[in-house]
Amino acid sequence: MIPQGSKNSRRKPDSTDKLTDGLFSGVLAIFIETGVSRKRLQVWQRRFEDLGGTILTAAANLLGRVDQIIILAAHEAALSKGINFDRLGSCPNLNFVQFRWVEECLKDGTLLSYEPFLLSASQDEHILSTDDSRLDAQSGPQSDQLYVTPALAIVPDGDLRACSEVVNEKRYDEVSEECTIDTKFKAICEDDMPDYNKHISRPLLELSEIYSDVLADEWRSLTYRKVANKLDRLPYQILSADEVKNIQGIGKSMVDKIKEILCTGQLQKLFNLKASSQVQIMQQFASVWGIGPKHALKLYQAGHRSLQDISEDQTLSPMARVGLKYHYDIALRIPQSEVSEAGSFVRHVLEDLCPGASIIVGGSYRRGNATCGDIDLLITHPDGHSHKGLLGRLVTKLEEAQFLITCPNPFTENITHKVNTYMGICKLPQYTHHRRIDIKIYPKQAYAFALVYFTGNDVLNRRIRYLAKKKGYKLSDQGLFLRVGDNKTGMASEVSIPCETEEEVFQKLGLPYPEPHERN
Known part of the structure; x- marks a missing residue:
C-alpha cells in the first residue's frame, strides 16, 4: 500500500522494498500524458511494471473500487488541462500528486509517502466540491467523450471507485507553454535528461576532465565523457552494474568502474589520480592562462615542479608569460559590480569610436551571478557593416586608456563568418586586480546566436x-x-x-x- 503519515515519513525498507523484488508491488497506476514527453513516459511505464506495479488503461479497471486514489501530474497546469474536475465528485478519497513522487521513489529505492508531493490543496477542494448550483450550472449535453488515458492514478492494493470520467479526451503531447521561471529551464534541460545517476556520472566526468585538462589524453577523456552522458540521460536510477551491461558503448572495464562506485561510493582510480603529485603539479601548470595540458606535461617532464620553476623556462609563449605574471589576480573571482564597471568603461570608448554599436556583457554576469570568472563582451553594429575592422581600433583605444594590458598575439579571426575575438588582460584604474577579458565582435546576423551561446550556462x-x-x-x-x-x-x-x-x-x-x- 502507499505509505501515509508525515511529510518526511519513509517506510523502512525490507526485502520486498528492493527494486529487484518489486518496489511498486500492489500499486495500481494510470499514467497521464499531459506535460511529460512520450519517451520519458514510456520508460516510466516499463520501469513501473518491471518493479511490480500494475498499469490501468481502461475505465473497466476502475469500476467498483472504493479505496484511495492518487492521480499524478507533471504540474498543476497539466492537471487542470487533463482532468474534468467537475466529474470527480463520486471519488471521495482522491489525491493529486506530482510525477516527482515516482522519480523520488526510484531514486530512493523506497516507496515514499506521497504527502510531500501533493499538488495545491485548492485543487482538491475544487475537485471534491459537490455544490449543487455549480453542478447544475454545468449540467446539460456534454460533447466531449471521456476516457481513462495512460496517466498516473496510483491506487493502494484494494478497491477504487468508478472514475471513468476522470480524463478529458483532449491530449497534450508537448510540455505546457505555461512555464514558470523555475520550469522554463527545466523544460529545456531536464526533459529526457533527469539526474538520477549523477552519483555515478560525476566521478566519470572528473576522470574525463583530468585526462583532457591535465594528462592531455583526449581519447580516454572522450570515453569517460560519453559514458557519463549516457548515464545522465537514463530516466531511472541505476542500482546494479548489471543494468548497464547491454548499453552500447559501455564495455566490461567501464561496467567494473560503475560497480565499484555503486558498492563503495567512490572510484579508486579517480582518488589515486587526484592524490598524485604529478597530477596536482600539472593542474597547477595548466591553470596558468596560456599553458595548455600538453605544454603542462612537457614542463613536468622537463623537471619543473613549481610556478617559480616554469617562469625560467624558455619554451613559455609570450601569452603564457603574461598569464604567469598575473596568475594570482586571474584566479580570483570578480565581483558583479566590477564587471559592470568594466562593461561601462568599454561602452563609453565604443560609443565615441563607433556610434550606434551594441555591446552586452555576457557570461555569468548576464545570468545575474554575484561573481564571475572573467569578463565577456559581445559587440555588433545594427547597420551590418560598421563592425568590420572595429576590434583592432577598439583595442588600440583601450590600451591607450591603460585599460587593456598589451598582450602578444591577442587576436583571432574566424575567416568564414568574420567573427573577431580579443583575449587578454584588463584592469580598471580604481581597482587593484587584473582580470581576464574576452571581446568578441559579431556581424548583426549572428549576434542573437552569440548572445545565447555566451550567456550560457x-x-x-x-x-x-x-x-x-x-x-x-x-x-x-x-x-x-x-x-x-x-x-x-x-x-x-x-x-x-x-x-x-x-x-x-x-x-x-x-x-x-x-x-x-x-x-x-
Whole structure:
C-alpha cells in the first residue's frame, strides 16, 4: 500500500522494498500524458511494471473500487488541462500528486509517502466540491467523450471507485507553454535528461576532465565523457552494474568502474589520480592562462615542479608569460559590480569610436551571478557593416586608456563568418586586480546566436545543441544551420536560418524562452 503519515515519513525498507523484488508491488497506476514527453513516459511505464506495479488503461479497471486514489501530474497546469474536475465528485478519497513522487521513489529505492508531493490543496477542494448550483450550472449535453488515458492514478492494493470520467479526451503531447521561471529551464534541460545517476556520472566526468585538462589524453577523456552522458540521460536510477551491461558503448572495464562506485561510493582510480603529485603539479601548470595540458606535461617532464620553476623556462609563449605574471589576480573571482564597471568603461570608448554599436556583457554576469570568472563582451553594429575592422581600433583605444594590458598575439579571426575575438588582460584604474577579458565582435546576423551561446550556462548550451541536432539542425554561436542528410554524417548548410533575437532562436527550436537570469 502507499505509505501515509508525515511529510518526511519513509517506510523502512525490507526485502520486498528492493527494486529487484518489486518496489511498486500492489500499486495500481494510470499514467497521464499531459506535460511529460512520450519517451520519458514510456520508460516510466516499463520501469513501473518491471518493479511490480500494475498499469490501468481502461475505465473497466476502475469500476467498483472504493479505496484511495492518487492521480499524478507533471504540474498543476497539466492537471487542470487533463482532468474534468467537475466529474470527480463520486471519488471521495482522491489525491493529486506530482510525477516527482515516482522519480523520488526510484531514486530512493523506497516507496515514499506521497504527502510531500501533493499538488495545491485548492485543487482538491475544487475537485471534491459537490455544490449543487455549480453542478447544475454545468449540467446539460456534454460533447466531449471521456476516457481513462495512460496517466498516473496510483491506487493502494484494494478497491477504487468508478472514475471513468476522470480524463478529458483532449491530449497534450508537448510540455505546457505555461512555464514558470523555475520550469522554463527545466523544460529545456531536464526533459529526457533527469539526474538520477549523477552519483555515478560525476566521478566519470572528473576522470574525463583530468585526462583532457591535465594528462592531455583526449581519447580516454572522450570515453569517460560519453559514458557519463549516457548515464545522465537514463530516466531511472541505476542500482546494479548489471543494468548497464547491454548499453552500447559501455564495455566490461567501464561496467567494473560503475560497480565499484555503486558498492563503495567512490572510484579508486579517480582518488589515486587526484592524490598524485604529478597530477596536482600539472593542474597547477595548466591553470596558468596560456599553458595548455600538453605544454603542462612537457614542463613536468622537463623537471619543473613549481610556478617559480616554469617562469625560467624558455619554451613559455609570450601569452603564457603574461598569464604567469598575473596568475594570482586571474584566479580570483570578480565581483558583479566590477564587471559592470568594466562593461561601462568599454561602452563609453565604443560609443565615441563607433556610434550606434551594441555591446552586452555576457557570461555569468548576464545570468545575474554575484561573481564571475572573467569578463565577456559581445559587440555588433545594427547597420551590418560598421563592425568590420572595429576590434583592432577598439583595442588600440583601450590600451591607450591603460585599460587593456598589451598582450602578444591577442587576436583571432574566424575567416568564414568574420567573427573577431580579443583575449587578454584588463584592469580598471580604481581597482587593484587584473582580470581576464574576452571581446568578441559579431556581424548583426549572428549576434542573437552569440548572445545565447555566451550567456550560457554550459548545461543549457549542451542541451539546446542536442535538441537542435535531434530536429535536424546544427546550432553554434554563429547561427542555426539546417543539416542535409543523416544527423551524424550529414553536412550542415553554410547559410544560417535568420534570427534577429534570442527569443527567435528558442522559438525556431520549439522551446520556451528563458530570460538570462533564468539560465543558471
